[in-house]
Amino acid sequence: MESVVLINPIAVPDDDQARETFLAGWRNAADHLRQQDGFISTTLHASLNPAARFRFVNVAVWASAEQFQRAVSATEFQHLANRLTYPNFPALYQVVAD
Amino acid sequence: MESVVLINPIAVPDDDQARETFLAGWRNAADHLRQQDGFISTTLHASLNPAARFRFVNVAVWASAEQFQRAVSATEFQHLANRLTYPNFPALYQVVAD
Numbered sequence: 001m002e003s004v005v006l007i008n009p010i011a012v013p014d015d016d017q018a019r020e021t022f023l024a025g026w027r028n029a030a031d032h033l034r035q036q037d038g039f040i041s042t043t044l045h046a047s048l049n050p051a052a053r054f055r056f057v058n059v060a061v062w063a064s065a066e067q068f069q070r071a072v073s074a075t076e077f078q079h080l081a082n083r084l085t086y087p088n089f090p091a092l093y094q095v096v097a098d
Numbered sequence: 099m100e101s102v103v104l105i106n107p108i109a110v111p112d113d114d115q116a117r118e119t120f121l122a123g124w125r126n127a128a129d130h131l132r133q134q135d136g137f138i139s140t141t142l143h144a145s146l147n148p149a150a151r152f153r154f155v156n157v158a159v160w161a162s163a164e165q166f167q168r169a170v171s172a173t174e175f176q177h178l179a180n181r182l183t184y185p186n187f188p189a190l191y192q193v194v195a196d
Contacts, residue, residue, distance in 0.1 A: 007157075009107050023194075023195075027195070030195070041196065043196040044193070044194050045103055045191035045193055048102065048163060048189070048191065048192060052187075052189035053187045053189070054189065056194075059157065065146060089152060091145045091146070091152065092147070093143035093145050094146060095142070096121075096144040097125070097141075097142040098141040098142065
């Protein structure tokens with residue numbers, strides 16, 4: 001099995017309430033995922049420019065695509081994820097060049 | 099000075115020619131940037147699903163925002179970057195949670 005990288009750019013509006021709502025939801029989801037099989041790490045990035053198209057980008061490493069899919073398909077995670085109402089584009093990636 | 103992370107999600111179409119054109123341009127740009135002051139690393143990610151909204155995501159680390167801005171403002175880099183015609187959303191980030 002090869003590890004995979006989940007990258008999720010998230011378009012959170014540039015206002016304090018949206019930021020706090022998003023951060024609270026991210027922490028809940030991260031605390032849940034941290035306990036699932038295959039979780040390796042998760043790192044949340046915030047843009048230096050608050051007006052960037054993607055205010056936040058989450059970069060997480062999982063031991064396998066299968067374990068990631070199992071974790072995010074679970075009902076408990078679905079309830080947490082449904083609260084993330086900002087446009088976001090999660091996908092699994094592999095490193096191709098560095 | 100605090101290091102910063104450049105994250106650039108790039109919407110490259112799912113066809114072989116677009117992929118090869120993009121990869122050649124990315125390598126040229128990366129080879130140039132690698133030699134600039136403040137460059138630390140660059141990592142190109144490709145989506146497992148070729149139909150993902152962002153087929154590629156570049157994640158690069160720079161020693162400072164100022165050094166990154168200087169590198170990408172230089173005429174030589176501008177010529178390289180102008181060849182990247184796919185929609186892309188580069189921004190500088192800092193880690194806020196992990």
